[in-house]
Amino acid sequence: VILSGKKDELLKIVDELLKNHDPLEVVENHLKPAMEMIGDMYDRGDIFLPQLILSSQTVKPAFELVETKMKGGKLNLGKFVVATVKGDIHDIGKNIVSAVVKSSGFEVIDLGKDVPSEKIVEVIEKEKPIALGLSAMTTTTAPKIREVSTLMKEKRLNVPIIVGGATLNDKLAKDLGADYYAKNATDVVRILKNILKGLNELHQNNGGRNCTV
Numbered sequence: 385v386i387l388s389g390k391k392d393e394l395l396k397i398v399d400e401l402l403k404n405h406d407p408l409e410v411v412e413n414h415l416k417p418a419m420e421m422i423g424d425m426y427d428r429g430d431i432f433l434p435q436l437i438l439s440s441q442t443v444k445p446a447f448e449l450v451e452t453k454m455k456g457g458k459l460n461l462g463k464f465v466v467a468t469v470k471g472d473i474h475d476i477g478k479n480i481v482s483a484v485v486k487s488s489g490f491e492v493i494d495l496g497k498d499v500p501s502e503k504i505v506e507v508i509e510k511e512k513p514i515a516l517g518l519s520a521m522t523t524t525t526a527p528k529i530r531e532v533s534t535l536m537k538e539k540r541l542n543v544p545i546i547v548g549g550a551t552l553n554d555k556l557a558k559d560l561g562a563d564y565y566a567k568n569a570t571d572v573v574r575i576l577k578n579i580l581k582g583l584n585e586l587h588q589n590n591g592g593r594n595c596t597v
């Protein structure tokens with residue numbers, strides 16, 4: 385259905401799935417594996433760029449439908465800035481991460497895709513979030529993570545960086561100067577809650593009050 389560009393048919397299938405499944409399950413167990421399969425076909429040369437583009441156009445409304453089912457959180461646990469790095473136009477996964485983090489009670493500042501490192505650092509300096517999320521989906525754009533991390537160090541901005549994307553893993557993330565690697569959106573929320581816990585403990589040890597409230 386995705387490969388043949390049948391948007392409406394896919395929307396019907398996803399709508400049906402959403403009646404009995406959690407939105408995140410629909411992403412992780414259905415849409416994401418389908419896109420990974422399509423990515424592998426592209427990688428092997430079984431399909432070409434036009435089909436990759438058609439697939440992404442077909443799947444985008446389905447992801448948007450899933451996002452509408454994720455409820456906005458009423459809490460404000462802290463700010464999370466997220467962006468896809470410069471040179472990278474993949475934003476489906478990043479948008480899912482934004483929606484899930486928002487629905488978990490964090491304030492999300494989404495800078496979009498193809499964002500210059502300097503711009504990201506500028507926003508971090510101004511907003512002072514509890515963490516920065518960077519998405520890098522290709523081998524050629526992953527080094528932009530290091531660029532952001534270096535710029536942040538130069539400015540002494542001590543904000544943890546959480547990275548994610550198809551070609552990353554734990555080791556690569558650390559090598560590129562990131563603090564955490566998240567394989568999916570649930571992972572990001574878990575990491576953010578741990579960061580928050582650490583911040584609160586630090587604050588309490590310094591005789592301060594709990595910073596989440």
Ligand code: B12
Pocket residue numbers: 411415416419420421422423424426427433436437439440466467471472473474475476477478480481516517518519520521522523524546547548549550551565566567568569572
């Ligand atoms: C859809 C897609 C496209 C679409 C993107 C549309 C869009 N608006 O996003 C289009 C057609 C434009 C595209 C273009 C290209 N693509 Co492409 N694309 C894909 C594909 C098939 C699916 C990605 C996707 O949306 N998955 C669904 C979402 C839900 O999953 P996800 O992105 O992985 O996100 C999850 C996690 O990674 C994580 N995550 C994601 N972002 C973030 C951010 C943070 C902060 C955190 C913590 C976590 C996190 O959480 C998400 C939810 O679980 C992948 C294949 C794959 N295996 O992923 C290739 C893939 C990423 N593309 C690839 C390539 C090569 C390209 C092109 C260079 C092709 C070309 N020759 O032009 C261009 C690059 C353009 C550019 N400059 O960026 C390669 C990269 C390989 C590599 N080693 O570099 C892949 C892996 C395909 C492959 N196997 O060859 N692509």
